[in-house]
Amino acid sequence: GKEIAKGGHPEIQNRPGYERIFLKAPQWQFKQYGQCGKEVSSLFPELARCVDDIAFINSMHTSHSNHYNATLGMHTGSFTVTRPSIGAWVSYGLGTENQNLPSFIVIAPHSPYAGGQVWGSDFLPGAHQGTRVVPGSNPVPNITPRVSGKLQELELAALRRRNQQHLARQPGNPELAARMRAFETAFGMQMAVPEAFDFTRETDA
Structure with a gap:
């Protein structure tokens, strides 16, 4: 590893027991790829093939x-107080072209540090929080309908009427509006998700 000078990192200044600190050497080999010459770990051979098509943010760093x-700070800009994640902000600003699919999905086989806070929407409407996708035959849990499509449409219509009545008595309630939008999106996802995540028809390219 590489030793960091005493004043070279803000977290080890004036801290007893941190007289010497080392950066651990990487366990995997890094090589330069593409015309940009970006270094990529041997862990990501497919990523290395398309580095010239990727925007790298080299200025991002943390003192924590x-x-x-x-992790929380990287995704939300705040180390302590929860804020909307960067994905939620993008969803809020750009929206989605497909109303049957969420505008922000999160590919996370395992829950990360800080959990769902890293893709949460906080004070933005709840419709902009990330939808977690996991590997396997059921990438979006609880999306398979349990009743017929016709019955589900009737149930959703009845629920929509009741929610609209409730919203009329509480105008501007963001949580209720987000919940109503979530029901609509979930119904659309039941039709769109199986096709969107069916990779059997994908070519190797």
């Missing part, structure tokens, strides 16, 4: 060594 806080 705690994984939980650093």
Whole structure:
């Protein structure tokens, strides 16, 4: 590893027991790829093939060594107080062209540090929070309908009427409006998700 000078990192300044600190050497080989010459780990051979098509943010850094806080800060801009995630902001600003699919999905086989906060919407409408996708035959849990499509449409219509009546008595209630939108999106996802995540028809390219 590489030793960091005493004044070279803000977290080790004036802290007893941190007289010497080392950066651990990477366990995998890094090589330069593409015309941009970006270094990529041997962990990501397919990513290395398309580095010239990727925008890399080299200026991003953190002074926090705690994984939980650093992960939260990377996704929300705040180490401590929860804020909307960057994906939620993009969804809020750009929306989606397909109303049957969420505008922001999160590919996360395992829950990350800080959990769902890293893709949450906080004070933005709940419709802009991330939808977690996991590997396997059921990438979006609880999306398979349990009743017939016709019956479900009737149930959704009845629920929509009741929610609209409730919203009329509480105009501007963001949580209720987001919940209503979530029901509509979930219904559309039941039709769109199976096709969107069916990779059997994909070519190797």
